[in-house]
Structure formats: C-alpha cells, structure tokens
Amino acid sequence: MKAYVQRVDKRLEPFDEPARDCLVLNQTIAETQVKILAESGMEVVSVSDASQVSDPNEHIVLADNLYFTPELLKEFVERSRREGGVTVCSLKNGVTTLRTATSVQDVKTCQDHTEYNLRYFPKSGRGKNLRAVVIEPDKFSASVAIPCHMCGAEKYLVPMTERFIAQIDHWVNLWVINIVAILAGGARLQKSPKAKLLFLALKARSFNKWKILCQLNNIGKNCDIHPTAYVEGSVIGDGVTIGAGAVVRESVVGEGSFIGNGVIVEESVIGEGSSILNGHILYSVLYPQSFSVAEMVSASLVGRDTFMGLNSTLTDFRLDGKSVTVLKDGVAVDSGNTFLGSCLGHGVYLGSGCIVAPGRLVPNGLRLAACKEKTIWEGSNGQVQNDFRLVAK
Numbered sequence: 001m002k003a004y005v006q007r008v009d010k011r012l013e014p015f016d017e018p019a020r021d022c023l024v025l026n027q028t029i030a031e032t033q034v035k036i037l038a039e040s041g042m043e044v045v046s047v048s049d050a051s052q053v054s055d056p057n058e059h060i061v062l063a064d065n066l067y068f069t070p071e072l073l074k075e076f077v078e079r080s081r082r083e084g085g086v087t088v089c090s091l092k093n094g095v096t097t098l099r100t101a102t103s104v105q106d107v108k109t110c111q112d113h114t115e116y117n118l119r120y121f122p123k124s125g126r127g128k129n130l131r132a133v134v135i136e137p138d139k140f141s142a143s144v145a146i147p148c149h150m151c152g153a154e155k156y157l158v159p160m161t162e163r164f165i166a167q168i169d170h171w172v173n174l175w176v177i178n179i180v181a182i183l184a185g186g187a188r189l190q191k192s193p194k195a196k197l198l199f200l201a202l203k204a205r206s207f208n209k210w211k212i213l214c215q216l217n218n219i220g221k222n223c224d225i226h227p228t229a230y231v232e233g234s235v236i237g238d239g240v241t242i243g244a245g246a247v248v249r250e251s252v253v254g255e256g257s258f259i260g261n262g263v264i265v266e267e268s269v270i271g272e273g274s275s276i277l278n279g280h281i282l283y284s285v286l287y288p289q290s291f292s293v294a295e296m297v298s299a300s301l302v303g304r305d306t307f308m309g310l311n312s313t314l315t316d317f318r319l320d321g322k323s324v325t326v327l328k329d330g331v332a333v334d335s336g337n338t339f340l341g342s343c344l345g346h347g348v349y350l351g352s353g354c355i356v357a358p359g360r361l362v363p364n365g366l367r368l369a370a371c372k373e374k375t376i377w378e379g380s381n382g383q384v385q386n387d388f389r390l391v392a393k
Helices: 029-039 070-083 095-099 171-191 193-203 209-214
Strands: 002-006 043-047 059-063 066-068 086-092 113-121 130-135 141-144 156-159 165-167 230-232 247-249 264-266 280-282 296-298 325-328 331-334
Touching (some): 002 029, 029 043, 029 066, 066 113, 070 086, 070 113, 070 130, 113 130, 113 165, 165 171
Parallel strands (some): 002 043, 002 059, 086 130, 230 247, 247 264, 264 280
Antiparallel strands (some): 059 113, 086 113, 141 156, 325 331
C-alpha cells in the first residue's frame, strides 16, 4: 500500500519554514510522517499535487503538514476498509479539536466533527461519495490545576489521547501538537507492560505513581544527572546534564542540553544543545540552542538560537478572562484557548525585564531590551549619567 504525501509549501510564521521542517518532540514533521507510515507497512511517495495520483490500488493521500499518531492512522485505515469507499479522516469535536486550535487550521469544520487532509482510496477506485471516518479522541483527558474564576469552568481540560491528528498552519498548532504528543507519550508509558508490572509490585505496599514514573524514563548515553534530581516519565537525550534538585517531569530533553540546579521542566520539549539555568519551563517548546534564565516560561513556543534574560516574561493569560487571540494572515482570530503564551522566532533575544503579551509573535532575529528609562546604559565615575533618570520603584 502506498502513501502519497503532497507537498505544502506555505511557510509558517515566524520561522519562515514549511511545516514539514518544523519540530515535534525534536523531530521534523517530515521525519515523523515517514517513520509512522513506514512502520505501518506503507511505501511513501512524494507528490507536488494530489491530482497527480492515479493509483488503481488501495492507497492513502495526505498533506505533509499533518501530524498524526500511529494509533490514529491504524484506526482510520481499518475503519476505512470496512466502509468500502473513499473516506476522509475526521475527529469528533471536543477537547482535542479545541486545544489543537482548529480555528487557525485550514481544515473543514462541521457541526460535530473536523475533517483533515488525509484520505483513503480503496482498490475499487476513487468513487464519488466521500465519507467521513469520525474518530473519538477524547476518551481520556487531564485537568490542569486552575480555579474556575480563571478558566470559566469547573476544570480546564487538556487532551491525553493516543489517537489524534492536527494540521500545522500556524505556530499555535505547532506548539500545542508538541504538548499533546508529550501527553500521548505519557499515556503510552503508563500502559506499557513495564508500568503494569511496577504497579503490581508497588500495589502490595503503597501505590505511588511517582515511583512508577521514575522507573519509566528513557535516558540516553553519557548523561550527568545529579542524584538529588527528580526525572519522571521523560525522554532524555545523550550527553544531557541535569543539576542538583532539578525536576524534569513528562518532558523531552534533547541531546547535549544543560538543565541547571533547581530548574523545573514539566510537560515540555527542550531542544538539543539548550541551556536552562533558572526558573520553570511549563507546557512549552524550546527549539535547539535556546538559552534561558527567565523565571517562568509557560505555554509558549521558542525558536532556535534564542536568549531569554532574567525577569523576561512571556505572559499566557488575559486579565479580562477571554480566550487569547492571535493573528492569522493579518486577521485577529480567537484561538479558543484561555491559556496561551507567545512565539519567539529563531534568533530572538529578550533582554531582562521584557514582557510579551499572550498570543504575540516576535519575528526572527529581533533583539529587544527594556526602554531607556528602565535601563542604565552608561556610567561615569560610578554615577548614572544625567541624561538617564532613575525610575521610581
């Protein structure tokens, strides 16, 4: 069976890269697609346009800006075969479609489901009627500890599913796909045979999920992890250093990265060769060679070769309680998410004291510093020069 992958050359802001070259869990979308399709026994064929495909045998056609899990692909193909006609992969609308921000995806949204650019064609031919295979992704979800006066509901839910698909048309999609992929990996880990054996062993004494998660790490070669560090349910690349008292929980840390003393990384992706010397990284994605001493980076996407100075802040919540809006093709669009940080392009530097509002995008290569009135730029004989005034506390 062949999988025809159509090239989508629209470039993703602010990175100026096609989605296929963007990273999910430190691997490009293109690499991930090829791996999943090959493991499913499919031969991958690249095409510039779907209209070029004239295969009389069973096959699928998909866009190269899609991210999907092996479990989703398997269910879609199996159910499509039972349907016996041409089908389109769809998700039932709910927590997963909301959090993956279908509002900024170029997909077809129906009343009860969302259709993605993944189609199945049977051996009998293309057929005239396109049927939607609707997959339910929301069997399991996790809640974030946020009071209802901030999220407007009893619980703020995030998907924890092994069956999901999303199209990357915006940086918000790229950010959240990384986070949902991490949570999917956590779900797989806890269902693994090793986890079940650990559960049975611990249940006889006192069940503690943290003890299990500590045994479910995937740690690379030549790592230097301090004995007082807590690493739980995470994937750690080769040559990673994790300092004293650091916490790395359900995260992916790329090769050669440095996690300093007392740093906390939760449900996040840290790119290869990054250095996190301070603070808390939560629900965030940092591309390779990122450097941060910020106190908190939450729900944000940070490009490669970036710098975040001490007390730089990427805010992720609107004080009026509304969901965060973002720009798509120059138009303000509701992301549907109450909590959403910002996106820093490649090579962005944030000096100490810089604040970025929720949902904002900072272009590649921009370097920002606090205004003159808040910065001592020059000194003379130990005194601040007269043309700079001291701002009152």
